[in-house]
Amino acid sequence: MIIVNGEVLNENSIELDSGFLLGKALFETILLKDKPIFFKEHLERINEGLLKIGLKTQISEEYFINNINNVGWKNCAVKLTVSEKNIVFTKREIGYKEKDYVNGFKIKLSHIYRNPKSHFTYLKSVNYIDNLIEREKAISEGYNEAIFINYEKYLSEGSISNLFWIKDKKICTPSLECGLLDGIVRKWVVSNFEVCEGKFQLNDLLNCDGAFLTNSLMGVMRVETVNEKLLKKSDIINDIRLTYEDYIGKL
Incomplete structure (x- = not known):
């Protein structure tokens, strides 16, 4: 299960843009327990980075939380990837024992x-x-x-x-x-x-x-x-x- 542009999907479905064709995209990997850890720091970094590479998209705390709550994710690693036309959320196990x-x-x-x-x-x-x-x-x-x-x-x-x-x-x-x-x-x-x-x-x-x-x-x-x-x-x-x-x- 992934979230693409606010829509929950069972398979990859993204718009082809400069991010996925040319690598003009940024990501953050965020530790999610009951709530995101170092949440503001991650969003500040990706938002500042997006401006540096010429993308106007900015991720708000409300947008992030609403998408995560919509699928009920907890105790996992959330990867947020942002390109010119796509905002993608994926998750995986934390992995470290x-x-x-x-x-x-x-x-x-x-x-x-x-x-x-x-x-x-x-x-x-x-x-x-x-x-x-x-x-x-x-x-x-x-x-x-x-x-x-x-x-x-x-x-x-x-x-x-x-x-x-x-x-x-x-x-x-x-x-x-x-x-x-x-x-x-x-x-x-x-x-x-x-x-x-x-x-x-x-x-x-x-x-x-x-x-x-x-x-x-x-x-x-x-x-x-x-x-x-x-x-x-x-x-x-x-x-x-x-x-x-x-x-x-x-x-």
Whole structure:
């Protein structure tokens, strides 16, 4: 079941436009419990992005909520995709289990470079083929996520996540100028903890005292290994995750 332009459909039925023919479209993936998590932040990002790519469509809170309530969706991931002529809602399972947080994620370095000068880098665009291919490749090799560097060899982001690590009790993350999407949970971490943003190389990650990933569905996910190297475990990461879970539980 999907929602296309306010109509509930059992199969894909969209107007062909520049979004689906040329990739001129944006999306947001929103964690839906009893209500959407970080709702305003997601809508602000997609609405600002739509203006940047020359689309006049703006998604209101009322429009989103009415469509979701119409089908009774709860406790799932909702993907909102907006193009020139289409507003599409789809849903899927959240997918992350408690064992994932216990075991931690195995990540590997991708050999595809992020481009800090590209429009796509800073937009939640449907032009997602690099991310898709590299993540699928990583999963096929036994990893959970692929990490990108930019053409200056500085760490950037994951295919579906932002990257953080701990060094000498300091929280570190690549700065936006390294070419990455400013994720919703990334913003939350930076706003609620003292974080060192900067230009870092792979060795900084490999020699850290613990690392974690963030996105709107996984929240805060500890990293177990990078390129097969076992990382240290930091209590700081567990504290961040518990603080985050407590925060969204009160939203």
